[in-house]
Amino acid sequence: MLEKEFWKNKSLDAFTHEEWEALCDGCGLCCLIKIMDEGGEEVFYTDVVCRYHDSQECRCTVYGERTKLVPTCLVVTPDIADSVEWIPETCAYRLLAEGKPLPAWHPLVAGSTELMHSRGNSVKGRVISEVRIPESRLEEHIIFIWNEA
Ligand code: SF4
Ligand code: SF4
DSSP, X not given: OOOTTTTTTOOGGGOOHXXXXXXXXXXXXXXXXXXXXXXXXXXXXXXXXXXXXXXXXXXXXXXXXXXXXXXXXXXOOHHHHHHOTTSOTTOHHHHHHTTOOOOTTSHHHHSSSHHHHHTTOSOTTSOEEXXXXXXXGGGGGEEEEEEOO
C-alpha cells in the first residue's frame, strides 16, 4: 500500500522498490530507439519503438525479463536519474532528481493514465515498431535531437 503523495520530500534512494516502480508513468518515451553519436554528445530520438513495446496499450510486454531480452533497455536507477542527461525531460525519475514536482498529468497525481495519453505525453499510438523499420532507414525517423551543448 502506497502512502499518499509518498514521492514528496524524499531523496531518490529512499524509495522502496514498490514506490520506485509506481513512480514510472509508463509513458514509453525511454523505449524509443535512439541513435547515439560516438562521443555520446548527441542523442537522436526516433519515433521507432522497441519491438517489445505494445504501442496501443502503451506498455512493455516483457517487463520481467526486459534486461535479458534487450540489453540496451534503460532501467532507471537513482544514479542514472541523477546523471544521464538525455533521459526524457518528462521522465518522473528525472523530474524528481532535478527537485521538480510530478506534473498534473502524471498518473499518480491525475489518478489514471488518461490525461497523460490524451496530452501526448506518452508514445501511445504514435510510434512504429522497430520490427517494421530496417536499421538503414532509422535516420529518416529522427524526431528530436538531444545535444550536450
Ligand atoms: S521515461 Fe521514465 S517515467 Fe517514462 S516510462 Fe521511461 S522510466 Fe518510466
Ligand atoms: S524491453 Fe520493454 S521496457 Fe525495455 S525498451 Fe523494450 S519495451 Fe521498453
